[in-house]
Amino acid sequence: MKDNKFLTLGIETSCDETAISVVADGREVLSNIISSQIDIFKNYGGVVPEIASRHHLENINGVLDAALKEADVTMDDIDLIGVTMGPGLVGALLMGVSTAKAVAYASGKPIVGVHHLNGHISANYIQHPELEPPFMALITSGGHTEIVQVDDYDKLTVLGGTRDDAVGECYDKVARVLGLGYPGGPKIDRIAKEGNPEAVHFKRVFLEKDSLDFSFSGLKTAVLNYLNSEKQAGREINRADVAASFQQAVMDVIVKKAMDACEIRNEKKLVLAGGVAANSKLRAMLDEECAKRKIALYYPAPVLCTDNGAMIACAAYYKYMKQGPDGLDMDAYPFLEL
Amino acid sequence: MEFKRIVTIENEEETRAFGMELAKNAVPGQVIALMGDLGTGKTALTRYIAEGLGITGRISSPTFTIVKEYHSGRIPLYHFDVYRLAGDNDILSGQDISGEEGRPIRERAMDELFNIGADEYFDGDGLTVIEWADLIEEALPEDALKIYMEYGEKEDQRIYKCTF
Numbered sequence: 389m390k391d392n393k394f395l396t397l398g399i400e401t402s403c404d405e406t407a408i409s410v411v412a413d414g415r416e417v418l419s420n421i422i423s424s425q426i427d428i429f430k431n432y433g434g435v436v437p438e439i440a441s442r443h444h445l446e447n448i449n450g451v452l453d454a455a456l457k458e459a460d461v462t463m464d465d466i467d468l469i470g471v472t473m474g475p476g477l478v479g480a481l482l483m484g485v486s487t488a489k490a491v492a493y494a495s496g497k498p499i500v501g502v503h504h505l506n507g508h509i510s511a512n513y514i515q516h517p518e519l520e521p522p523f524m525a526l527i528t529s530g531g532h533t534e535i536v537q538v539d540d541y542d543k544l545t546v547l548g549g550t551r552d553d554a555v556g557e558c559y560d561k562v563a564r565v566l567g568l569g570y571p572g573g574p575k576i577d578r579i580a581k582e583g584n585p586e587a588v589h590f591k592r593v594f595l596e597k598d599s600l601d602f603s604f605s606g607l608k609t610a611v612l613n614y615l616n617s618e619k620q621a622g623r624e625i626n627r628a629d630v631a632a633s634f635q636q637a638v639m640d641v642i643v644k645k646a647m648d649a650c651e652i653r654n655e656k657k658l659v660l661a662g663g664v665a666a667n668s669k670l671r672a673m674l675d676e677e678c679a680k681r682k683i684a685l686y687y688p689a690p691v692l693c694t695d696n697g698a699m700i701a702c703a704a705y706y707k708y709m710k711q712g713p714d715g716l717d718m719d720a721y722p723f724l725e726l
Numbered sequence: 727m728e729f730k731r732i733v734t735i736e737n738e739e740e741t742r743a744f745g746m747e748l749a750k751n752a753v754p755g756q757v758i759a760l761m762g763d764l765g766t767g768k769t770a771l772t773r774y775i776a777e778g779l780g781i782t783g784r785i786s787s788p789t790f791t792i793v794k795e796y797h798s799g800r801i802p803l804y805h806f807d808v809y810r811l812a813g814d815n816d817i818l819s820g821q822d823i824s825g826e827e828g829r830p831i832r833e834r835a836m837d838e839l840f841n842i843g844a845d846e847y848f849d850g851d852g853l854t855v856i857e858w859a860d861l862i863e864e865a866l867p868e869d870a871l872k873i874y875m876e877y878g879e880k881e882d883q884r885i886y887k888c889t890f
Contacts, residue, residue, distance in 0.1 A: 403790070442841060477791055479841050531790030552769060553787045561764055605769060605787070612765040613881055723795060 390465040396708075397455070397466045397491070398701025401484030402476025402504050403531070406447035409697030410459035410466070414705035415514050418459035420691070420698045423447045444483035452487070455697065463495050468713075470704020473501030474724030481720035489716055498713035500704040505532060505726055506544060508661035510703040511692040519686055524655040526646045528670070529662030530556035530571075533642075535600050535649045536726065538659070541706035546726050547649055548600025555638060556664050558604040562611050562634055566627050576631045577667050583632030588614060590637040598652075600645050607637055635669050643673045650683055660687035663694055727874075731888040734878060741767055742774045744886065748871075749778025752853040754801050757867050759859035762875030767884055768857040769807075771875075775855055776803055788857075792842055795852075802852030806844070809858045811835035835861050 389395065393412040400407040406423040423443075456462060471488035474481060485501070492499040509525045521543075525536040533550040553561075556573055563572025568579065590610045593603045611634055618625050650658055658678060664670060665687045678685040692699060735741055748758060758775070760768045773785045779799030788794040788807045796803040811834075839862050847854050848867055859866060866872075874887040 442837075475791065477842065479843070549784070550786055551784055552773075554790060557787060557789050565764060609765040616877070617881075722791065722793075 389467060390461055394467050394705070395459075395461060395465055396468045396470055396701040396705045398502075398697035398699070398704060399452075399469070399471040399484045399488050400504075400507065400695050400697045400700045401444045401448070401480050401487075402472045402474070403480060403695060405695040406444045406451050406483075407695055407697040407700075408448075408451045408455040409701050410455055410461060411514070411698055411701035411705065414702055414709075415517055417514060417698045418461070419455045419457075420696055421451050421455045421458065422691075422694070422696055423451055444480055448483060448487050452491075463491065463497075466495070466497055468704060468708050469497055469499045470502050470701050470708075471499065472504050472507060472700050473718060474721035475504060476720075476722060478720060478722040481722060485718070485720045489718070493716060498708065499716065499718065500708045501714050501718045502700050502703045502707060503544075503724060503726055505534065505536070505661075506542075506703045506707075507699040508532075509536065509538060509544070509659060510706070511661060511688040511696070511699040512659045512686050513702050513706075514698055515688040515692055516686050519657075519659070522655065523657035523659050523686075524646070524650050524653060525659045525661055526642070526649075526665075527662045528555045528642065528660075528664035528667075530554060530560065530573075532556075532662055533602050533604070534726075535645060537649075537653055537655075540710075541703075542710045544726055547653075548602065548645065550602040550604060551595075552603055552605035553608065555602070555604060555642065556662075558608050558638065559664070561608055562631075565612055565615060566630060568627070568631070573664060573667060576635055577669060579628050580632040580635045580669065581628075583626065583628030583630070585632040585636035587626065587629035588633040590614075590633055592637055592641050594641060594644070598648075600649055602641065602645065604638065607634070639667075639669050639673050642670065643677055646674065647677055647681065647683075650681070656682065657684050657686065660685070661693070665693045666690045727887075728889070729874075729887045730890055733886040733888065735767075735884040735886060736880075737882055738770070741770055741884070742777070745771050745774025746778035749775045749800075749853075752779065752801065754851045754853070755849055757848050757854045757856065757870040759856050759863075759866050759870045759872045760875060761858070761860040761863075761872065763877070766875040766877060768875060771873075772805055772855045772857065775853070776805075779803055779853065792838075793844075793847065802850070804847045804850065804852050804854040805857075806847070806854065807857040808835065808839065808861050811838045811861060832861065832864070836865050839865055 398409045409420040410418040521538045527534045533555045535548040537545045560572035568575040776785045781796045781799035872889040876885045
């Protein structure tokens with residue numbers, strides 16, 4: 389406790405980022421350190437975050453110190469340690485979980501394991517202090533495309549997900565064949581603004597009637613086939629038009645499914661989470677469709693869309709308040725289901 | 727590279743038949759390495775191998791998590807996609823754009839693979855299928871079944887060149 393506030397330390401290492409944050413009373417961010425976004429590591433030895441646990445190992449103590457220092461607290465002030473326990477890369481997850489357990493054991497503070505996707509959803513509690521469950525959530529990122537019904541802070545039900553590629557993955561791969569580079573999401577989003585979304589028709593894959601699942605693998609192949617056939621015909625490719633048409637095909641499906649989910653469950657609140665929540669086309673289309681249906685749309689600031697410790701601290705805080713602590717025998721689960 | 731078998735696949739149904747056959751012959755500790763560009767059907771073929779093993783549930787792309795495990799079939803399936811092990815680099819061009827000079831992409835990818843514990847999977851009690859295996863070819867077991875997947879002349883046609 390500090391200034392009569394309950395302090396949660398949130399640790400996130402499920403993928404590329406080593407991220408640690410201190411959050412007060414579940415929603416007030418005191419510090420939010422993300423390894424790729426600070427320069428101190430580049431200054432001593434050029435540690436570029438990659439997916440290996442080795443990089444988390446090199447980063448994690450420095451990130452922890454920086455998170456405590458920026459929040460102007462010490463471990464004594466911390467009341468709870470929250471950590472991502474899955475899903476993710478096993479080696480990467482283990483670095484976070486082992487660190488959390490070591491700190492919990494040494495300090496005698498309680499520990500709580502958090503599902504990574506619940507973390508992403510919880511980023512919205514930080515952004516919007518008035519937001520409370522129930523609501524519908526749409527999670528779109530490099531690794532996830534899910535529609536989740538949130539009935540309470542710790543009661544989440546997956547209504548639909550991708551059957552093949554995640555939407556962010558599809559963006560990265562299409563960006564690659566268009567020669568736009570990595571990461572694909574922002575690059576396609578940017579160039580698509582100069583293109584005609586109706587220039588090329590790519591089939592929208594809605595799957596079975598009433599299904600809230602997604603399939604993006606066929607769309608990726610359709611873009612490849614289009615580019616190959618244009619090349620063979622000797623025609624010049626307008627990358628902006630292809631990017632705009634591809635993006636339209638993706639977003640038409642995502643927006644329709646998100647609206648269907650709200651309608652089926654009669655939800656009047658829609659919450660966006662994950663990296664693709666920063667996509668301008670997705671936001672514009674959802675703004676319009678939600679306004680028509682009088683659905684309130686929530687999304688986090690870009691820094692809270694990417695992997696971060698604050699969202700994990702927030703999710704851990706609410707889980708602890710509902711269910712109490714986990715044991716020190718908690719573990720990393722690379723294939724954890726929601 | 728010497729190929730024992732070159733198969734022309736005309737449609738999805740033939741992909742399925744090919745995957746089912748691989749599954750039927752699969753034994754614990756076997757590694758199937760899929761090499762081919764985007765859209766040649768690596769994930770689709772893996773999905774049919776999974777079906778052939780009797781695995782129920784969704785087989786989604788493991789690109790993000792590098793590996794996914796499935797335990798509901800005749801033997802476990804370890805589905806790898808090593809695409810992201812190249813970091814921000816373009817796998818096929820081999821061009822290193824990350825600025826970490828002096829460390830070739832392949833060498834780094836191999837390090838990452840080791841960190842994930844891939845060798846334990848390869849020698850494990852299940853079938854390992856690896857997408858984008860070109861990137862980690864040096865790390866593959868000697869007896870890995872390699873399939874080079876290429877586009878055919880027609881839109882849906884694919885050529886599988888097999889080393890077995």
